[in-house]
Amino acid sequence: DTAVSQTPKYLVTQMGNDKSIKCEQNLGHDTMYWYKQDSKKFLKIMFSYNNKELIINETVPNRFSPKSPDKAHLNLHINSLELGDSAVYFCASSQFSGETQYFGPGTRLLVL
Amino acid sequence: QQQVKQSPQSLIVQKGGISIINCAYENTAFDYFPWYQQFPGKGPALLIAIRPDVSEKKEGRFTISFNKSAKQFSLHIMDSQPGDSATYFCAANINAGNMLTFGGGTRLMVKP
Numbered sequence: 001d002t003a004v005s006q007t008p009k010y011l012v013t014q015m016g017n018d019k020s021i022k023c024e025q026n027l028g029h030d031t032m033y034w035y036k037q038d039s040k041k042f043l044k045i046m047f048s049y050n051n052k053e054l055i056i057n058e059t060v061p062n063r064f065s066p067k068s069p070d071k072a073h074l075n076l077h078i079n080s081l082e083l084g085d086s087a088v089y090f091c092a093s094s095q096f097s098g099e100t101q102y103f104g105p106g107t108r109l110l111v112l
Numbered sequence: 113q114q115q116v117k118q119s120p121q122s123l124i125v126q127k128g129g130i131s132i133i134n135c136a137y138e139n140t141a142f143d144y145f146p147w148y149q150q151f152p153g154k155g156p157a158l159l160i161a162i163r164p165d166v167s168e169k170k171e172g173r174f175t176i177s178f179n180k181s182a183k184q185f186s187l188h189i190m191d192s193q194p195g196d197s198a199t200y201f202c203a204a205n206i207n208a209g210n211m212l213t214f215g216g217g218t219r220l221m222v223k224p
Contacts, residue, residue, distance in 0.1 A: 042217065100158045
């Protein structure tokens with residue numbers, strides 16, 4: 001009965017590879033997000049997706065792309081992985097007009 | 113450009129003491145200020161939040177103090193317990209439901 005789930009929990013890969021992280025929420029929310037947490041614990045918003053509108057943080061490289069097959073899922077695709085992409089990636093969701101964002105458990109990505 | 117600045121980066125408090133974490137923001141359009149709590153290996157979870165139309169909000173041992181003119185807000189944890197040991201993030205956004213801007217985080221350790 002996990003509210004926001006992510007897979008995989010850990011991801012170790014080589015530079016230059018393409019990878020995806022999946023996110024699913026069963027809260028009936030209509031807005032989903034991706035955040036990146038670096039080694040210093042700093043949390044940065046990457047994307048916000050609400051039904052038909054995608055809001056992108058302008059600092060995010062275009063190697064990162066969110067894809068939403070349906071309202072309950074927002075997957076993160078990363079092309080040509082770089083060492084600096086190593087981080088913990090969190091998915092979150094909320095109602096569009098809601099105040100509380102519910103976070104998933106995170107995916108720990110290590111690029112070698 | 114960090115729009116929300118948080119201090120201190122780390123804090124050690126004795127059990128039963130008061131923990132105080134401060135945040136300052138720059139964007140006067142921010143109108144929602146949540147605090148998130150993150151335990152190791154977990155995603156952040158909403159702890160308490162405030163809107164700028166009130167100067168204080170209390171929930172149990174947790175209190176937010178808000179100073180609109182100074183563009184500052186703080187989290188006070190009364191009677192701190194070892195179970196409160198976690199990383200705390202202040203955040204802000206414009207219109208609930210939009211992308212959150214997080215502070216840098218404070219790692220709190222409560223010693224028994």
